[in-house]
Structures are given as C-alpha cells and as structure tokens.
Amino acid sequence: MQKEIEITGLNKSFGQGASAFHALSGIDLSIGSGEFFTLLGPSGCGKTTLLRIIAGFEEPSTGVLKINGKEVTGLGPSKRPINTVFQSYALFPHMSVADNIGFGLKMLGKPKSEIKSTVAEMLQLVRMEAMADRLPSEISGGQQQRVALARALAPRPRVLLLDEPLSALDLKLRKEMQSELKRLQAETGITFVFVTHDQEEALTMSDRIAVMSAGEILQLGPPQEIYNAPVNRFVADFIGDTNFLILRVKEIGNGEAVLELPGGRQASARLPESISPPVGSRVTAVIRPEQAEPTAAGQGEMQAVVEAATFFGTDTHLHLLLDDAQGFVLRRQNRPDQPSPAPGTRLGLSFAPGALRVLED
Amino acid sequence: MRGHGWKWLLCTPALIVLLLAASGPLLIVAVYSFLSPGNMGGVSWEFTLEAWFRVFFRRDIFEPDLVEWNTAHLQVFWRSIWLSLQTTFICAFLGFPTAWFIATRPRLTRTIWLFLITIPFWTNLLIRTFAIQEMIRNNGTINAVLMWTGLIDSPIQMMFTEFAVLLGMAYVFLPLMVLPLYAAMEKMDFSLVEAGYDLYASRLNVLWHVILPQVKPGFIAGSILVFIPAIGAYVTPRILGGGRTMMLGNLIALQFGQGRNWPLGAALALLMLVVVVGALIFYLRVVGRNDEVRRG
Numbered sequence: 001m002q003k004e005i006e007i008t009g010l011n012k013s014f015g016q017g018a019s020a021f022h023a024l025s026g027i028d029l030s031i032g033s034g035e036f037f038t039l040l041g042p043s044g045c046g047k048t049t050l051l052r053i054i055a056g057f058e059e060p061s062t063g064v065l066k067i068n069g070k071e072v073t074g075l076g077p078s079k080r081p082i083n084t085v086f087q088s089y090a091l092f093p094h095m096s097v098a099d100n101i102g103f104g105l106k107m108l109g110k111p112k113s114e115i116k117s118t119v120a121e122m123l124q125l126v127r128m129e130a131m132a133d134r135l136p137s138e139i140s141g142g143q144q145q146r147v148a149l150a151r152a153l154a155p156r157p158r159v160l161l162l163d164e165p166l167s168a169l170d171l172k173l174r175k176e177m178q179s180e181l182k183r184l185q186a187e188t189g190i191t192f193v194f195v196t197h198d199q200e201e202a203l204t205m206s207d208r209i210a211v212m213s214a215g216e217i218l219q220l221g222p223p224q225e226i227y228n229a230p231v232n233r234f235v236a237d238f239i240g241d242t243n244f245l246i247l248r249v250k251e252i253g254n255g256e257a258v259l260e261l262p263g264g265r266q267a268s269a270r271l272p273e274s275i276s277p278p279v280g281s282r283v284t285a286v287i288r289p290e291q292a293e294p295t296a297a298g299q300g301e302m303q304a305v306v307e308a309a310t311f312f313g314t315d316t317h318l319h320l321l322l323d324d325a326q327g328f329v330l331r332r333q334n335r336p337d338q339p340s341p342a343p344g345t346r347l348g349l350s351f352a353p354g355a356l357r358v359l360e361d
Numbered sequence: 362m363r364g365h366g367w368k369w370l371l372c373t374p375a376l377i378v379l380l381l382a383a384s385g386p387l388l389i390v391a392v393y394s395f396l397s398p399g400n401m402g403g404v405s406w407e408f409t410l411e412a413w414f415r416v417f418f419r420r421d422i423f424e425p426d427l428v429e430w431n432t433a434h435l436q437v438f439w440r441s442i443w444l445s446l447q448t449t450f451i452c453a454f455l456g457f458p459t460a461w462f463i464a465t466r467p468r469l470t471r472t473i474w475l476f477l478i479t480i481p482f483w484t485n486l487l488i489r490t491f492a493i494q495e496m497i498r499n500n501g502t503i504n505a506v507l508m509w510t511g512l513i514d515s516p517i518q519m520m521f522t523e524f525a526v527l528l529g530m531a532y533v534f535l536p537l538m539v540l541p542l543y544a545a546m547e548k549m550d551f552s553l554v555e556a557g558y559d560l561y562a563s564r565l566n567v568l569w570h571v572i573l574p575q576v577k578p579g580f581i582a583g584s585i586l587v588f589i590p591a592i593g594a595y596v597t598p599r600i601l602g603g604g605r606t607m608m609l610g611n612l613i614a615l616q617f618g619q620g621r622n623w624p625l626g627a628a629l630a631l632l633m634l635v636v637v638v639g640a641l642i643f644y645l646r647v648v649g650r651n652d653e654v655r656r657g
Binding site: 056057076077078083086087088094103107151 | 557559562
C-alpha cells in the first residue's frame with residue numbers, strides 16, 4: 001500500500017521545563033493512501049493534537065511529518081494538500097452554503113466556472129442541492145455537518161481530517177452519517193484520518209485504528225485485531241466490554257499459559273510475547289462477555305450464580321458471581337424460546353478455545 | 362401581560378431624568394431657535410426665522426438685501442464632519458490590532474489589558490489635553506527632542522492645526538472603538554480562522570473574508586460611538602485647534618457666549634442633531650445593505 005502520511009519520532013510538548021506537558025511522545029505512524037484511519041482514545045490522550053499537527057495548526061516539537069513522500073514540517077495549513085472537518089464545523093456564518101463549499105477553490109484561484117460546477121457536484125454528493133442558498137444558521141446540525149464535509153472535500157485534498165465530526169449529532173443521525181462518511185470515502189478514494197473517542201464508531205468505520213492514551217499509541221491495527229487481541233489492560237478496557245479475571249498460572253509453554261479457573265478446572269490462554277509470568281504467580285486474563293456461553297449447572301469450565309439480569313433489547317447482560325467471588329458479565333442474545341435465568345440460578349460457563357487471553361497490565 | 366405590566370415602572374426614574382435632562386432641554390432649544398436674540402444674551406420672545414436664515418446665509422452689513430452663503434458656518438460644518446470621519450477611521454485602524462491583541466490573550470490576562478485601556482478615563486479630559494499640548498507645542502517635548510538630535514532646525518508647527526485636533530480626538534475616542542471591537546472578537550469562533558487557513562486562504566484573505574465579516578458589528582458600534590461625540594467635540598478642538606480649526610461644538614458655544622446670539626446657537630445645535638441622525642441612518646443603511654440582500 002502506498003504511504004500517504006508518514007510520521008516518525010514525533011513529539012509535542014506544551015510549555016517548558018518542569019511544567020512542560022508532553023501531549024505526544026514517540027509517535028511513529030504511517031497511513032496508507034485511501035485508508036480510513038482512526039485515532040481513538042479518551043479525551044486528553046493527544047489524538048486531537050496529532051490531528052492538528054497533521055493539519056498544520058500546530059508544529060511538532062521534534063519529529064518528521066511527510067505527506068505523499070514530501071516533508072511538510074514547517075509548512076502552514078494553507079500549504080498542505082489536506083482539509084479538515086472541524087468538530088464545531090466552523091462554517092463561515094456570513095456565507096451561503098454554496099459560498100462555504102466554494103471557499104477553498106476560490107482561495108486556490110480556480111476559475112468561476114470550475115468553482116460553480118464543483119460546488120454543484122459537492123452539493124449533490126452530500127445531497128444538499130436544495131439548500132445551496134441558505135445560511136449555515138438556517139439549516140439543521142446534520143445538514144451543517146454535510147456542508148462542512150462538502151467544503152473540505154471540494155478542493156479534492158489528498159487527505160481529509162475529521163475531528164470528532166459526529167459528536168454533536170444525536171444517535172440516529174450519527175448512525176446515518178457514519179454510513180454516509182464510509183460512502184463518501186469509497187466514492188472519493190481520499191485518505192480519511194478520523195478522530196473519535198467513541199470505540200463503536202471506530203470499530204464500525206475504520207480500516208485501521210490507533211488506540212491512544214497519554215500521548216502514546218498503545219496499539220495499531222485493524223478493528224478485529226484491536227477487539228480480539230488487545231495488547232494491554234487499557235486497550236481491552238477501552239474497546240468494548242471485558243471481563244477481567246485474576247488467575248493463577250499452573251504451567252507455561254508454547255506461548256500459552258495454563259491457568260487455574262475459579263472452581264478448580266484448568267484452561268489454556270494465549271500469552272503475549274512481552275511477558276513470561278512465573279508458574280504459581282497471578283496474572284490478569286480476559287474474556288469478552290459474548291465469548292462465553294451459559295450451560296447447565298455442573299458443566300462448562302466455570303460455575304456461577306446469577307446476581308442480576310439487565311435487558312438491552314437485542315441481548316441480556318447476566319451479572320454473575322463466580323465460585324471465587326469474582327464478578328463476570330455474560331452477554332446473551334435474546335430469543336423468545338429461552339427466557340433469561342432468574343437471579344439466584346446456578347449455571348455453568350463454557351467458552352471456546354482462544355477466548356481466554358492473558359494481558360499485560 | 363400575565364402580571365408583568367407593572368415592570369415598566371422600573372424605568373420611570375431613568376425616564377424622569379431623561380425627560381428633565383434631554384427631551385425638555387431639546388424642546389427649549391428648538392423653541393429658542395425660532396426667537397430673536399436678547400440684547401445681553403438670552404432670547405426675546407418674538408417669533409422669527411432669522412436664526413435659521415443666518416445658519417446658511419449672511420446679509421451684507423450695508424445692504425441687508427444683499428444675501429450670500431455663510432461659508433464660515435458651512436466650513437465649520439464640513440470640517441467637523443471631515444475631522445470626525447478621519448478620527449473614526451484612525452480609531453478603527455489603530456483599534457483593530459489592539460482589540461485583536463487583547464482578544465487573543467489568555468482569558469486571565471485579557472482583564473488586565475482591558476483594565477489598562479480604561480486608565481485614561483481616570484484623568485480629567487482637560488488635563489490630558491493640556492498634556493498633549495505640552496508634547497506638541499513649538500517648544501514642547503517632541504520639538505525639543507527633534508531639535509536636540511539635529512533632525513530639524515526650527516520647530517514643526519503642530520499646535521493649532523487639524524493634525525493636533527485629530528491626534529487629540531483619536532486619543533480620546535480610541536477606547537470607544539477598542540471596546541466594542543474586542544467584544545465582537547471575543548464572541549468570534551476562532552476555529553473559523555483555522556478553517557480559513559485550512560482552505561488555502563492567505564493571511565490577508567482570512568482577514569478580509571473571515572475575520573472582518575465576523576467583527577463587523579463591533580466596527581459599526583465603535584464607529585457610532587466615536588463619530589457622534591467627535592462631531593460635537595468641544596475641549597479638544599478648543600485647546601489644540603484654537604480659533605483656526607474651530608469645530609461645531611466651539612461654534613455653538615461661541616453663539617451662547619461671546620456671540621450673544623442664543624437663537625443662532627440653538628439653530629446650529631439642532632442642525633448638528635439632524636446631521637448626526639442623518640449620518641447614522643445613512644451609515645446603517647449602507648452597512649446593513651448586504652445583510653438585507655442575503656436575507657431577501
């Protein structure tokens with residue numbers, strides 16, 4: 001895959017000396033051409049700072065940033081083939097929808113006829129043809145969002161940056177815009193760099209995700225890999241729901257650890273390459289709530305008592321208490337022929353090989 | 362009304378003051394402009410249009426039927442408008458970067474800068490104006506320094522020129538431009554500026570297409586706040602301008618003082634009011650036009 005953005009050894013700190021705040025440290029990253037790339041992390045993790053550095057609004061303290069093979073460090077935002085969709089949309093309030101969309105092309109000095117045809121094309125792309133003459137204040141939030149997208153796409157940038165663009169929309173509209181964004185990316189073939197704190201949004205839309213925390217990239221990979229094989233406790237906790245179990249190591253070998261489960265049975269779990277816990281020590285292991293299944297009491301790998309059941313429509317979350325008093329949440333698809341067990345019911349838990357993983361803390 | 366009808370009572374004290382200090386006197390001025398001047402100042406109660414006639418025209422001393430334009434009055438009118446316009450432009454030009462500087466400081470230090478802006482108001486205008494005189498008179502500070510360094514041989518005449526009046530007025534009215542400009546900038550969404558740069562705009566284009574349209578209300582308010590008191594300015598042109606650069610305020614004061622022609626002073630004052638209101642309406646029409654086109 002051709003590299004569109006290459007970041008090497010990038011650091012960013014605000015302030016100086018002892019009071020300096022290290023917003024980003026040691027970022028190495030390359031983003032492929034035409035990729036939908038997501039920077040995911042809690043607020044304050046540095047994802048927006050990284051986006052602003054790519055856009056050119058901030059300069060890195062150290063490190064190199066290349067776009068399409070050319071170093072752009074030191075170039076202002078107006079000199080980079082990159083456009084941004086701002087969190088607040090930042091539509092020019094005194095300009096009509098059409099003038100907003102045409103602004104970038106006008107600043108690039110494109111002829112009037114070209115601006116006009118591109119604006120018409122963009123209006124069609126985001127399905128806003130009827131609103132061309134409205135002011136931003138005269139259209140809804142979702143429509144403003146589309147205009148902001150069209151405005152950023154109109155100059156046909158190499159890269160489109162999106163700074164939490166869906167966070168101001170209500171749930172239904174957000175779902176709609178998610179598929180809209182995927183469609184636009186597929187149609188235009190432009191590289192999208194998307195910033196969000198919403199893990200579900202990241203999982204559903206991205207080709208690859210970089211999970212960030214405290215100015216560092218903790219894990220980088222496709223959504224399935226991030227979800228199924230989180231590298232550490234933070235990633236496992238941040239992405240989706242997870243059951244953390246403290247278990248004793250019985251045996252080590254072949255990149256796997258045999259762990260003692262509550263109730264005395266044993267199961268083997270994948271061991272990350274970075275750690276090799278001694279036999280007899282306790283480690284953190286995880287199982288995703290949907291990767292375990294209830295069985296009849298006495299069967300399965302572990303035994304548990306139902307404490308509570310929470311109904312979520314498509315599924316029910318069973319809050320269980322394991323034999324050694326550790327909590328466990330089980331997610332169970334709702335089916336009319338299988339009522340959820342009442343609190344106090346004893347049941348067994350089984351899980352597929354590979355569902356249990358040991359994590360670095 | 363739903364029981365809120367009595368709330369208008371809250372503004373009655375202010376209304377009474379307004380009635381006593383503004384509407385009442387204005388009415389009296391209007392009536393005076395149609396009376397004859399008294400011998401020792403004041404008015405005598407005979408109706409005449411002579412005062413209004415003399416605002417615009419002048420009778421020959423020997424042949425009262427020979428009438429010509431009163432160019433002296435018209436000159437003062439024109440000078441007042443022209444100097445006030447220039448003052449407004451200077452204040453806008455100097456006030457914009459100042460307001461921008463303050464608006465882009467961290468929130469905490471902004472208060473300090475705003476506070477500094479208001480410091481000149483603590484000293485009496487008269488004293489500040491005499492201080493300017495100290496700076497610019499022929500043997501004042503500026504000329505002394507320039508002659509000492511050898512840059513000039515003889516002092517530059519600055520006092521009693523339009524330059525002196527402009528300097529004084531720009532100084533006095535600058536805060537009145539800075540404050541509304543700052544208020545407009547503070548409300549501005551600065552991500553708009555970033556969006557401008559992001560969409561390939563140069564600094565000048567960002568200023569012109571993004572920032573200026575956003576702070577336009579500040580410019581409008583600032584211009585009105587500067588232009589109106591400037592056109593009636595009295596102290597500054599009196600001290601720094603002297604008799605040669607008389608402005609409307611001075612001309613009116615002259616009629617009520619040494620001139621002993623109260624009706625003429627009253628007529629001039631009313632005409633000034635008309636000019637100001639007319640200028641205001643014209644200005645708002647011109648400035649507001651774009652918005653109306655957009656809305657239409």
